[in-house]
Amino acid sequence: MKIANIGGRAHIVTATGGVDIEQASDGRFTSDNQRLIAQLDELQLWYAENDPIEDPSLSTDHLVRTLERLQSPVPYPSQVFAIGLNYKAHGAEVAMATPQEPMIFTKFQSSISGPGATVTLPSNTVDWEVEMVVVIGQGGRNISQDDALRHVAGYCVGQDISERTLQLACKPPQFSIAKSYAAFAPMGPWLTTADSLDVSSLRLTCKVGDETLQDGNTKDMIFDVPTLISYISSICELRIGDILFTGTPDGVGMGRKPPMYIEDGWVLESSIEGLGTIINPCRRI
Structure with a gap:
């Protein structure tokens, strides 16, 4: 559904x-x-x-x-969890070590937007990151990996838009605030319920025009969905409607030589097999 x-x-x-x-x-x-x-x-x-x-x-x-008719299918989750460096090739391209346990940050709720929302670029160092988003349907603490998928309501396509200058302005980097400008978390196009498909091996891509920026597969996640749910719930109580951005594959702009960032007038097209496509025009302030 x-x-x-x-x-x-x-x-x-x-x-x-x-x-x-x-x-x-x-x-x-x-x-x-x-x-x-x-x-x-x-x-x-x-x-x-x-x-x-x-x-x-x-x-x-x-x-x-007419994606602009749609708003986020999960408009105001009480908690937004995001996973950094969850694809080995992505960690390599940004010269960061593979984490030994999930690397967690948040995107603040006010950054959530719809699948056709326009992303306003606050600088010339804004990056793209296509990600699968998990929506929690049953909350709890200390959820086992065996039970984890029973706690999932469904899945969406998401973009973890990131302003890299702000992210790297401090040591250690400040992930959350740099990823939480207005419309920096477009999601959709709808919530696909968990019974509809197996998400352990889905192709995910990000394109601008005819150029493919990212082309990955969820099978390459270092920490899969059951592992992430079990790990997070061992620390935080998960609540109905919480969301998890599960990480991005390689191909981001920061990892290129030279770096490449979103330009005024770009239209990002982010797709995940079985979940759909979100299309986000990008405009400079």
């Missing part, structure tokens, strides 16, 4: 149409995408039993052509 945020209202979207969840269920389910995460199991049963009428103008194909 795919759950989109259209104009601030939760919708089920399919290849043939979309359904306003609150309206179609006569108020049984909320229109609020964030609160709906706690109701996903019940929602899936209701949808299978009721076969509500779909609006063809809200099909996945229509929405992909």
Whole structure:
């Protein structure tokens, strides 16, 4: 199942149409995408039993052509976890050692934006990082790796946009603040529920025009999704609707020789197999 945020209202979207969840269920389910995460199991049963009428103008194909209509499918998580250096080749390209345990930072909630949001560039050293985003559906502490995937509501495509000058202005680097400008965490295009696919081996790419900037696969993550959930929950209580940016493959601008950064007028196209594509125009202040 795919759950989109259209104009601030939760919708089920399919290849043939979309359904306003609150309206179609006569108020049984909320229109609020964030609160709906706690109701996903019940929602899936209701949808299978009721076969509500779909609006063809809200099909996945229509929405992909007008991504600016969509907002983040997880608009205000209480906690945002992000994983640094989770692909060995990415660590090598930025000359940083492979971590022995997950490297955790946060992107502040105010940076979250939709799949078609325009990214305003505060400098000429802004970088791209396509990532798979995990959405927590069942919270808890000390979650075992064996149980971890049962705590996942679904997945999204995300971009961990990063301002490198600020990030490296201090020693040690200050990851979180440098990755939290407005619209530096575009997500979407929708939440794909966890029962829809196996995310252990998915291709993820980032392109600008005809040029492929990144081309990786989730199978190359150093710490996989169960490991990340188990590790984080051993320290922090995970809550329903929390999100995890799971790291980026190689191909970022900072790792190039010479470095290469997002230019005014670029349109970043970030895709993950089975999860969809987000498209973000970039504009200089």
